[in-house]
Amino acid sequence: MSSRPERLDYVDSCNAGLQMHFEKNPVLIESAIYAENNFFWVNPSAGITPDMFIERLNGTAIYESGTMLNSPSQSGWHTVDVLAEYNAVNDPDLLSDVGWTPTLFIDFLETQDVIPAVESGAGPFNW
Numbered sequence: 361m362s363s364r365p366e367r368l369d370y371v372d373s374c375n376a377g378l379q380m381h382f383e384k385n386p387v388l389i390e391s392a393i394y395a396e397n398n399f400f401w402v403n404p405s406a407g408i409t410p411d412m413f414i415e416r417l418n419g420t421a422i423y424e425s426g427t428m429l430n431s432p433s434q435s436g437w438h439t440v441d442v443l444a445e446y447n448a449v450n451d452p453d454l455l456s457d458v459g460w461t462p463t464l465f466i467d468f469l470e471t472q473d474v475i476p477a478v479e480s481g482a483g484p485f486n487w
Contacts, residue, residue, distance in 0.1 A: 387419030392458035395442075397426035397471040404430075410445040414454070421455040428471045439471075 387393060402408045410429060414422060422443060429440045447453040469477055 389418045393422040395424040399474045414446045423458045
């Protein structure tokens with residue numbers, strides 16, 4: 361029995377300029393998730409840790425890089441290796457090689473630029 365909360369309400373502000381509320385990032389059977397430059401804003405009192413951002417549903421691999429998390433650091437942000445955090449507290453470990461690299465994309469924002477871009481250009485009041 362897991363001690364994890366049934367529903368995790370954290371927000372991922374992604375490069376597409378969307379804010380998504382989601383429960384977890386499930387790694388499904390035969391999935392090949394490639395996650396890059398994501399920002400998570402988590403209420404520090406919620407007890408949500410980076411290892412909870414991934415849920416394994418019989419999948420074996422997820423690539424992630426450039427993930428940042430708000431924190432009480434001097435800058436207010438810090439980089440976190442979500443896969444390493446997950447693997448540190450879960451067995452079996454997930455692999456980082458998903459067998460592909462995106463080739464069809466336009467420029468990505470740097471992770472630290474995602475929040476201002478979302479806040480200034482997304483939502484019903486910013487059309």
